[in-house]
Structures are given as C-alpha cells and as structure tokens.
Amino acid sequence: MARRLGLVYQKLYSFFGSQHWWPADTPFEVMIGAILTQNTNWLNVEKAISNLKKHKLLQPHRLYKLSHKRLTELIRPAGYYNIKAKRLKSFLKFFIEHYDGNVKTMSCIPISSLRQQLLSVNGIGPETADSILLYALNRPVFVVDAYTKRILLRHRFTGEDASYDKTQNLFMKNLKSGVKLFNEYHALLVKLGKEFCLKNKPRCDICPLK
DNA sequence: GACCAGGCACATC
C-alpha cells in the first residue's frame, strides 16, 4: 500500500506539478475559506472572500463584530449563507475567546488537543478541522475530502464503507509524515478530481493515473 | 433545466 500511494503521488506530481496550496494570503484567510468552501465550488468562495477583503473585514475581531445580516450579504455567493454565517461566528467566538484571534497563540497547542477543540466548534467537522491544521497552521495532518474518497474508491484503495478516519489513516500510516507532502498530495487529489474524476463524467480513459 | 461543488448538524430509526 505504501508503495502504491507513493506511486500515485509521483504520477500526479509529474503530471500536474506543484499546486501551491492553500490559495490564500494569510492563515486566517485559510480558516475562513475552509468554512466557506464546505460543499461549495471554490470559485464561489473566492467571490465571498473578495467581498470581505474589499471591506477590510478579513480580520478576526472585525468579522466577529459584524451583524448576521451584514455577514450573510457579504458571503452570499458562497451559498448556504445563513448557516455559514452562523458557523463563521461560532469559529470566531472560539478563536477570539481562546486565542484572542491570534494564529501564533493557537499554534502553541499540541496537535491532537487542538483538533479536538476545533471539532467541538459548531460547524467544524473533520475535513474543516484538518484543513485548518494543515493549511493554516502547518501541522502534518492529511485532509480527506469528497474527491479523495471518490478517487480512492474508483482505484480500489478503499471500499464503499471507508470512513473519514479510515481513509485518513491510509495516508498517515503509509506515507512519511510531513507537512509539505500532505499539503501537496491532497491538493493534487483535488486537481485530479476536478479534471478527471467528476461524479458523473469520469474521464478514466485519459486519467494520468491510468 | 439538471447536475455539481474542496461538509456539517440534526432528526429519526
């Protein structure tokens, strides 16, 4: 398994090259983007983030002070705006109350307890928590998303019943743990998913993994 | 017009 997973990475990297993830200017922007992108096309998330940037609101305390209504107006393009406004507020409350909205302060916490803390915030599930850990805080955690699951299933790395943890462990137990590798590998899987492994139009005939 | 997108919480059984 370790060899197969390594081979997949090599193929993807030589085909697509470096993905330069996460596409954001600051760790805080990664955290907000991680919540906004839940079950949502990234292009829509970019519009929402652009709105926040335009109004200089991409800062913990400012964003937290915003009214629910105003926040929904700004993040509207990202969809699910009512529920996402609520989730953003839950996260910001946690981030400000525990860490004063400071990424460096948050970085001092051990990885497993920080993951637990994030998971306890309403609106943050395993993928969002791990995205924050890996892409905002540079912690060696593998992120599993819908593309990852679909690709692994189609290539028979996993079965239909593969849970988040099971899939994550597949990578974390078989790869040499490292932020750089986990960052690039997941990004490459998303790239592959978008271009060759869509739900109803798989392009398996020309897939670089073929 | 249908389908899809870098999930999650909650209800119900």
Add this chain to the structure above:
DNA sequence: GATGTGCATGGT
C-alpha cells in the same frame, strides 16, 4: 451506528 435531509449560490 446508519441513513436521510436541509442548507443555496453560480458555473457547465
């Protein structure tokens, strides 16, 4: 523990 459902925009 598993399964179903609501949440919503914008691109293809």
